[in-house]
Amino acid sequence: MIAYLLRRLLYALPILLGVNLLTFALFFLVNTPDDMARLHLGVKRVTPDAVEKWKAARGYDKPLFVNAKADGLGKVTDTIFFDKSLAMFAFQFGVSDDDRDIANEIKTRMWPSLAIALPTFVIGLMVDVSVALILIFFRRTYVEWSGVVALVALMSVSGLFYIIGGQFLFAKVWQLAPISGYQSGFNAMRFVWLPILVGIVSGVGAGARWYRTLFLEEANKDYVRTARAKGLSETAVLFRHVLKNGMVPILTGAVAVFPLLFMGSLILESFFGIPGLGSYTINAISSQDFAIVRAMVFLGAVLYIVGLILTDVSYTLVDPRVRLS
């Protein structure tokens, strides 16, 4: 097991390096620091002097890969690539354009993000699975047909409308929740329940429909027919056999996205004014703060790989037929 994990971790390194190189290419080769400086200082009236100053303040004035001026190891380490890209492997994200430590910012903003993303995910999963099971239970009736139609309709509405509609109804018309904002600690409840609700509702269409197909596939297998043939009731077949086996792909799928919950939800957070990582990213994009975007890309890639490894491990835990090799 440990050898397997180690091998997987080693396998993850080239992927992270690839992500790193790709972001480096995007942010420093295609789009040179000069371009960035000009974008920030205004395109038209900008002196070369101001550009140099802007670059020096952010450490973008070094050579890209090889620093001929430095001695010894400095030839490689005193470069943009080492400073800005490789440093991320040590989670040294540097500072943002408003001179704040990005790593520190990520640590504090992680919690509000989790306060939204975790309940949305867990409750959402339960709701989706229950809806899917109900539809399976009423298989080949009008309940199932109309349920599936409703799900397709639900998933055809843009997520933005759920947020706008939810804010309008619950916060403005009925005044049940503040429109946006956040407080830490126990007071957070007042602010987070609406985003969570909106998040669950906007996900139920696609989620429940997908789980329904998973359950349907399970329900058509031979062992289910055997269970019915030996006289088990429909509920027993459904809950004791189909649910248990159908949960294998669902749970392993959930494990894969679980680490990414840390990244928060971009749209929900920015609409509801939650100071999490999602709104952090959105703000960085709209203020064109490339340092933050780069850090978030790297963080996302790390979490994605953690998710992949967790999935493999969880498969072996729940399905004895799968062996690590």
Next chain:
Amino acid sequence: MRPVLLWTDGLIFLLLAGLIAFVLLVRRHEHLRAPWRKVAANPVAVAASMVLLYFTAVAVLDSIHFRLALPAGPSGETHYSPEVKSVLDVLSGPLATQQEKSYSAPFATHLFTKEMVTLPGGSQVRAYPRLRFGGASLHDPDRDRIGDILGRTGLGLAGGGLFWLVLWFGIRPWYGQGASRRTVRYTLLVLCLITGFLVALATHYHVFGTDKVGQDVLYITLKSIRTGVLIGALTTLVTLPLSIGLGVSAGYFGGRVDDAVQYLYTTLNAIPGVLLIAAAVLIMQTQLESHPGWFETGTERADLRLLFLCLILGMTSWTGLARLLRGETLKVRELDYVMAARAFGVSNARILLRHILPNVQHIVLISVVMDFSGLVLAEAVLSYVGVGVDPTMSSFGNMINGARLELAREPVVWWQLAAAFVFMFVLVLSANLFADSVQDAMDPRSRRNA
């Protein structure tokens, strides 16, 4: 008049030509026709595809662009207007030009906000001024408005019905004894009635009201259709060569090629999609901004941005299709007929072209159709984040983004959101329903569950 061929125009016509070629090909081969016959037997799919065709027609009309000649100057040289127009602009006629001052509700005759109005006597009061175009033909709006709207509605519906009769009897002999005749008939009727209604009323009223700067919302919505359809259709198309090429060769050749392709798509997948798109769009923006001389008109600039957005969206989504194709190719290459071909010494290129590709094409088709609705939805979110289409371009995302704060006004301005909601919902819903039935018909795996 000088025709203008934007990049996306060219691609959409290419797509259309490809679609026609595909239909002709399918008609000639019985084994290709069989699954489509199944789709055609499904009334929901038929209705959905007709709605999609309607949307596509609007998008195509909006893709034939030209620039009008300006009145000749003293030197006798002809100059062309910097404004690029499309056939849809011409067809929608007054809609594009009848601009009010500011917000007005659907079917309103007066502005939504009070303004200083000069009375005939010369004194000034704060009142709701009459609209310049909405219901301008009425003498006494309070009394005549409802009657006028109802009259025009009747006229529009009658016209639409008449048009439907002509159309239906025109295509009936050609349509023959199809399984879903009734569906075609009634969907056509509904589409004709809606068109008739809109044509009759939109010329005299603002059916969906006007937005902040007084632009007719129906017109903006019609223009947004092209953006939505383009993003949905072109994105998968522009990256199709990449995903087919890499996916199939990874599955067929295995070994090093497989490792390299798998590494490539795992790496791309590891980057959160929105962030990769955002990064790429930000970079593109800087590039466009530092080269203002690349474009003759603002429309061309917005168009190139749209094309880039399609490419970038495609870059993040090709991995899914490539993985599916790799898996399917792994299976197909072990089949007897491929083995036989190899034993006969047929070249790899020929095996791929004659034996592998035709047997994985259903996956490509399903994926193109399935991705459409998701991409239309993604456009809205990306435009909200600020990395979507050009802010000057009409799109559902820009509409929602602009209308977002209108709900917070008192009284509420709801019509722009409502229009975007209705049109987007119908487009995405029909795309979803159509995709579902295509998948059911093509995918042997889902057939088992039916």
